[in-house]
Amino acid sequence: MTRKLKVAVVGLGIGRNHILNGYRTNTERFEVAALCDLDTDLLHSCGKEFGVERLEKDYLEIVGMDDIDVIDVCTPPGTHRKMILAALHAGKYVICEKPLVGALAEIDELLDAESRSSGRVMPIMQYRYNDGAQKARHIINAGLAGKPLVATCEVHWLRDETYYEKDWRKSWSGALGGVLMNHAIHANDLMFYLLGPVRSLFARTATRVNKIEVEDCASISVELECGALATTSATLGSVEPLSRMRLCFENVTIETDSRPDFTAADAPWRFVAANDAIGRKIDAALADFTPPPSGFAGQMQDFHKAVCEKTPLPLTLGDARQSLDFATAAYWSAKTYSAVALPILPDHPFYNGWQNAF
Ligand SMILES: NC(=O)c1ccc[n+]([C@@H]2O[C@H](COP(=O)([O-])OP(=O)(O)OC[C@H]3O[C@@H](n4cnc5c(N)ncnc54)[C@H](O)[C@@H]3O)[C@@H](O)[C@H]2O)c1
Incomplete structure (x- = not known):
């Protein structure tokens, strides 16, 4: 069944571009119903620009909004993991900017949370x-x-x-x-x-x-x-x-x-x-x-179709995992001056991340 999905956009840097190029180009598919940012001035200027009245500084208020179908996370990378987990816990669909999280262990944690949620996660890869x-x-x-x-x-x-x-x-x-x-x-x-x-x-x-x-x-x-x-x-x-x-x-x-x-x-x-x-x-x-339409417009269009038809999302946690597998291997190679075979397994020293190793 085709229906209009209600979206809350969190983080209004690139998030503003998601609205302009992903949702405003798909107005029959999406309604941007709420905005969230820690920056009050930006929040109010975007609210005015896009005619959105529900403006929140607290992400958890967004997660608690019953009528919101999709939370689009466009905040800095270090904030993504907790936001995605909270959204999945509330049964929301999540669209999240790259890089999704900073460790394969965290992607596996998200896969586990997704398997227990009625929501699903689509990483942004508009290229x-x-x-x-x-x-x-x-x-x-x-x-x-x-x-x-x-x-x-x-x-x-x-x-x-x-x-x-x-x-x-x-x-x-x-x-x-x-x-x-x-x-x-x-x-x-x-x-x-x-x-x-x-x-x-x-x-x-x-x-x-x-x-x-x-x-x-x-x-x-x-x-x-x-x-x-x-x-x-x-x-x-x-x-x-x-x-x-x-x-x-x-x-x-x-x-x-x-x-x-x-x-x-x-x-x-x-x-x-x-x-x-x-x-x-x-x-x-x-x-x-x-x-399909280029960039965010095409990815959001395919996302809408997949949600309505209950088919696999156009990009999944598996795709984000592939990117992270590559990055983990690259950082390990750079650190150890060695060639690295993929995939990286859970017993690998960088499976839990590499950010403290440099
Ligand atoms: N796909 C692309 O082409 C593309 C391009 C640029 C950025 N990005 C990604 O998008 C994400 C954001 O990047 P950006 O350049 O827009 O950053 P930015 O710093 O310009 O904007 C992030 C916004 O999030 C807000 N924010 C931070 N923490 C928050 C919180 N806890 N709750 C609510 N709002 C919060 C900030 O106030 C800020 O307005 C990053 O993951 C980045 O890598 C993707």
């Missing part, structure tokens, strides 16, 4: 809803790309001291990680989305751009289960910000060179076929394919 990424996946799933060979992925962004005026972004306790957990997480997730799970990796991380606790440069060499090899490079010190990804398959090279990032409306994705015959098949496959 998957980029038009080009959707087309790439369509070509790959149609069997047209052939054997995956190598991939490179660059997340070269620019963040100066003004970005770190929000203190949480500097610290392990607030941000749970640096460029790996908070910025390259999208591109790495896109790599899993297009190439499948990771078998092993070797990572180096460093803090070289700003005076912060967490890493702001990373380089990772990755072996995928499909046999392809990938390299990811991430920094927050690129004078010209860009996100670039190149995937070489036997039959097609898929490339995006998006400035500043993959969400740019005009982000160009190219599909270069090995020959005319393959090119014609790719063109035909894409001619019949309509990607």
Whole structure:
């Protein structure tokens, strides 16, 4: 049965963008019925901007609102775990920004809580809803790309001291990680989305751009289960910000060179076929394919459909676990100067987190 879901948005930084680009683009599917933020001025200005009357500073008041179906958690990473657990306990659906939590043990705790709740959790990974990424996946799933060979992925962004005026972004306790957990997480997730799970990796991380606790440069060499090899490079010190990804398959090279990032409306994705015959098949496959709306709009639309039809959510705790497995392995590799095989198991020294190890 299709119905309008009532949403409460908690945290009005990127949360404001969720409203603008995810809910206002889906007004037949969602009503933003309550807002929550610790910052009174921001709370009131957003209430006025979006015509929302129920404004709360206390998250638990939101959790206690019987008519709210979905709590959209957009607060700093260090606050997510408790908020998700409280929402699941109250039987709410949860949408939560990345990174979800800071340890595999915590994801497993959430999986357990979800299994006992009538609610479910969807992590935000809106880059998957980029038009080009959707087309790439369509070509790959149609069997047209052939054997995956190598991939490179660059997340070269620019963040100066003004970005770190929000203190949480500097610290392990607030941000749970640096460029790996908070910025390259999208591109790495896109790599899993297009190439499948990771078998092993070797990572180096460093803090070289700003005076912060967490890493702001990373380089990772990755072996995928499909046999392809990938390299990811991430920094927050690129004078010209860009996100670039190149995937070489036997039959097609898929490339995006998006400035500043993959969400740019005009982000160009190219599909270069090995020959005319393959090119014609790719063109035909894409001619019949309509990607969902880009970014938050597409992810929220699919979320609504899944809730109404009681089907699996478009992104799940399993997807967030995959990202965290990758990050845990990367931090362990960086710490110990060793190659690491995935998955990370519960007896691993970083299963409970790595934030005190650096
Ligand atoms: N998906 C994306 O592209 C994307 C982009 C930016 C940020 N993010 C993620 O979104 C989250 C928030 O990032 P941001 O940049 O919007 O941060 P921000 O600091 O700009 O905004 C967070 C807001 O949460 C509020 N807040 C903090 N603790 C709270 C609490 N206990 N109860 C209620 N409100 C509280 C703050 O007052 C602030 O207004 C982070 O997890 C970040 O990694 C995702």
